[in-house]
Amino acid sequence: MHDIKIIRENPEAFDAGLIRRGAEALSSELLALDEKSRKIQTDLQALQARRNEASKAIGAAKGKGDEEGAAALMAEVAEIKEKMPQLEEEDHQIKDELNNLMAALPNLPLDDVPTGEGEEENVELERWGDPRIFSFEARDHADLGPELGLDFETGAAMSGARFTFMRGAMARLNRAIGQFMLDQQTVKNGYSECAVPYLVRDHSLFGTGQLPKFAEDSFQTTEGHWLIPTAEVSLTNSVREQILSEDQFPIRLTALTPCFRSEAGSAGRDTKGLIRQHQFEKVEMVSITTPEQSAHEHERMTKAAEGILQALNLPYRKMLLCTGDMGATARKTYDLEVWLPGQGLYREISSCSNCGDYQARRMNTRYKREGEKHTIFAHTLNGSGLAVGRTLVAIIENYQQEDGSITIPDALLPYMGGITKIEQSS
């Protein structure tokens, strides 16, 4: 959500930002509605003020037993009230229209975000780790997995495409990854562990920006709840409608949850393997902080995500997303892409975004600064730390052996109950 006052002050900059994101300039339309709305509001308020005044006078007159005076005033109010419903109706209508337009707009990119249309124009910032040199031909996880307990067929049989059933040591490895990451983010990086609802209401998805525009990307129950597409929704909405105080910041929250995505519009993409599922687990990080601190917090959060890849010794690169590849709620996003030797490419495994006050405005999350009267919208950030399923993919491909088995990264051994290797029979 945007601040209409900022649009009023600098409509050119606002439009330029929208255009950079591939959206259409909208300021003149918004400002026309805004002006109309303010005009109506002023007119309406003049009537309301007179009505309020007269009503009070009626009360006073009746109190004194002046029935005649009261009757005269009542006649005046009746007249005022004839004009009001029409203005009220117009007022509602225009405000709705304005709100609907505003609610559907994406966030504006920060200045240092490169302009571009799609992922080809993302900028690689750095690489970490040297891809392993294989003495044999590296296979991809969809090829290796079925022998090792990644049962795509059984998953598909009960639930359809994009669902996987995991067995034995592979299921355990999946669990170990989640536990390990959660421990890293809490103990090492200071995020507070949360266990959160997986079903949320409309207003929560609106708050984090999935609604109204991206309804088709999420699943909804027959009761009307939405299945969270990411724990970002549950964690970020924990501060909705709150006025916080500055000394609570930064609020750092994390949770390991399943994520549910309909993947509408992804037909035919990544149909093989674990890369794109309707259900996957993810450790999510969320920070709530001040406008002054959010850029720094963004760097810190990205490092927290990188720490996992480094601990698992998985080569990756850090990308700065261009305007066309960022999610709608973000002002700036870093993606971490892990090296997948079986596929011979880097693949997104984490996305860390600074949303500025975009979500806070939608959720009405504000804070007070010491000594200041007015409230300020907080800044929100979110990042994966990391996606469990894709980490599993990366481990399978990077830790594969010539015989088709995989070894367990050292960092995960404490979570594996003595298992050091996953091989065919397990």
Add this chain to the structure above:
RNA sequence: GGACAGGUGGCAGAGUGGUCGAAUGCAGCGGUCUUGAAAACCGCCGAGGGUGCAAGCUCUCCGUGGGUUCGAAUCCCACCCUGUCCGCCA
């Protein structure tokens, strides 16, 4: 799922048709007193919007949305949420 109770400012909690944006207490802020602190005392203290250079004037908000009324926190309707008890259940 059934029955009942209830949703009021940061928190607690009064208010059942008029001068109520709302008593009181706590917390917070400023001050007096004190070497300093505590206590006591005094004062301030909800959010958002319109208009204006400003001072100010004004509007909206007592869960949400409608309605009744000259006038609604207060009455009516619907919905959402919370609590308690009962039922069922991991």
